Amino acid sequence: MGLDLSVIARNSNVLWGGFLTTLKLFGIAFAGGLPLGILLGLGRLSSKKWIYYPVSAYINFIRNVPLLMVVFWIYFALPIVTGHNIGRLPSAVIAFIVFEATYFGEIIRAGFQSVKKGEMQAAYSTGLTYTQVTRYILIPIGLRRVIPSLMTQTIVIFQDTSLAYVIGLREFVRASTVVNAREVRSLEIFGFVALVYLVICLAGSTISNRLEEEGE
Amino acid sequence: MANEKETLIKIDEVGKWYEDVQALDGISMEIDRKDVVVICGPSGCGKSTLLRCINGLEEFEEGDVIVDGVSVREVRGTKNIYKLRSKIGMVFQHFELYPHLTALENVTLAPKKVFNMSKKEARQKGMELLERVGIPEQADQKPGELSGGQQQRVGIARAIAMDPQTIMFDEPTSALDPEMIRDVLEVMADLAKEGLTMIVVTHEMGFAKEVADEIAFMENGNIVEHNDVETFFKNPESERAKEFVDRVLVHI
Numbered sequence A: 001m002g003l004d005l006s007v008i009a010r011n012s013n014v015l016w017g018g019f020l021t022t023l024k025l026f027g028i029a030f031a032g033g034l035p036l037g038i039l040l041g042l043g044r045l046s047s048k049k050w051i052y053y054p055v056s057a058y059i060n061f062i063r064n065v066p067l068l069m070v071v072f073w074i075y076f077a078l079p080i081v082t083g084h085n086i087g088r089l090p091s092a093v094i095a096f097i098v099f100e101a102t103y104f105g106e107i108i109r110a111g112f113q114s115v116k117k118g119e120m121q122a123a124y125s126t127g128l129t130y131t132q133v134t135r136y137i138l139i140p141i142g143l144r145r146v147i148p149s150l151m152t153q154t155i156v157i158f159q160d161t162s163l164a165y166v167i168g169l170r171e172f173v174r175a176s177t178v179v180n181a182r183e184v185r186s187l188e189i190f191g192f193v194a195l196v197y198l199v200i201c202l203a204g205s206t207i208s209n210r211l212e213e214e215g216e
Numbered sequence B: 001m002a003n004e005k006e007t008l009i010k011i012d013e014v015g016k017w018y019e020d021v022q023a024l025d026g027i028s029m030e031i032d033r034k035d036v037v038v039i040c041g042p043s044g045c046g047k048s049t050l051l052r053c054i055n056g057l058e059e060f061e062e063g064d065v066i067v068d069g070v071s072v073r074e075v076r077g078t079k080n081i082y083k084l085r086s087k088i089g090m091v092f093q094h095f096e097l098y099p100h101l102t103a104l105e106n107v108t109l110a111p112k113k114v115f116n117m118s119k120k121e122a123r124q125k126g127m128e129l130l131e132r133v134g135i136p137e138q139a140d141q142k143p144g145e146l147s148g149g150q151q152q153r154v155g156i157a158r159a160i161a162m163d164p165q166t167i168m169f170d171e172p173t174s175a176l177d178p179e180m181i182r183d184v185l186e187v188m189a190d191l192a193k194e195g196l197t198m199i200v201v202t203h204e205m206g207f208a209k210e211v212a213d214e215i216a217f218m219e220n221g222n223i224v225e226h227n228d229v230e231t232f233f234k235n236p237e238s239e240r241a242k243e244f245v246d247r248v249l250v251h252i
């Protein structure tokens, strides 16, 4: 039995479409998850109990639930509660933002905690307000410290997006199963899919390692 | 003298605890406008805490601090605390420069954000300040690329960037190599000549003798002796201050 790589070229339209959906899902999940993660990180360090407790409860809850369940809930349970079906891609996007933000949030919290108290005090001593110190000192210094961890988590998100497969979203993995159902060329098709993930994630972690070395 | 002394900062029986450690024990002290007051005393006696209480960086449980007629206790937790702080510059033992910004940006951040200065205006003002402390050529360096003495001079430029009435120094030279201490003390002496009110926590008794008007000796969260410089060195009233002076003077 030889390898028939032409199966990839023959189905490149479907695969490319799936890949674009994966990219879209990943891009929006990252763009939404990072700012939400910053807010969660701030909330975890808040001295106000009415901020700290709900934020901590949210983070601990989501981090102890499989991502798959979150995807299921948003897609199946949310329409029952709200009466609106928002569709597969928006459901997946919301699920990923809600989930990944908690992971970003804990990484970012550690970054904020690494900012020296004296640097914050210096900023306050010049008359800057809480919001200004947060924006110009805490967030830029804190985020920079954890860029490598954020990169690693971002790679995880990219891999996680394949879980949207379970609600029938035709992302890269689902697209490949559709192609395989027709072609029955598992080795070539899934081999190709794995290779694409591998190349992208390796590139990501190489960049992340570089940044880490530069940081030191 | 024609111009009468006028109290700028009044510290009124301030008590401060960290959990069950008492850092300040009902301390009182008055600082006159345009005076240079040196505060000294053993490590852990509450000097840094006192400075942080004056500009409301630290909360205190008892007493009050009045800065130019404004009660720190009253403005704490309101927007007015920011205004009060902007009138008191602060210089730190370990510089505490913002590591992600250049020397110039360290200096101009507050004026830019608080006064809404334009970039050009802020740059010009920042360069003037860096010239004043003698390091305009380091404007575009990050703190990590500067020597300790250069960093502390940026710290001083940052502290005067808001044109404060008062500037507080918390052991500004104790983290510096000996050859850099002189430069920083010179910059401080220049500021004193320009009429800033200065509160200087330091053990540089040479500086105290030459530049300060008054000197206060602290122990266990309180003032043991507060006197004019001459009396303090020649006839200290308290035994403890005397011992301390003898000990530090040996090191000069």
Ligand SMILES: Nc1ncnc2c1ncn2[C@@H]1O[C@H](COP(=O)(O)OP(=O)(O)O)[C@@H](O)[C@H]1O
Pocket: B018, B021, B022, B023, B041, B042, B043, B044, B045, B046, B047, B048, B049, B050
């Ligand atoms: N952030 C803090 N948390 C707990 N205790 C502190 C803190 N800062 C200072 N202290 C304690 O308060 C006392 C006074 O400290 P400090 O004001 O730093 O003294 P000094 O500056 O004279 O060395 C010390 O006993 C010190 O251990």
Ligand SMILES: [Mg+2]
Pocket: B047, B048, B049, B170, B171
């Ligand atoms: Mg101290």
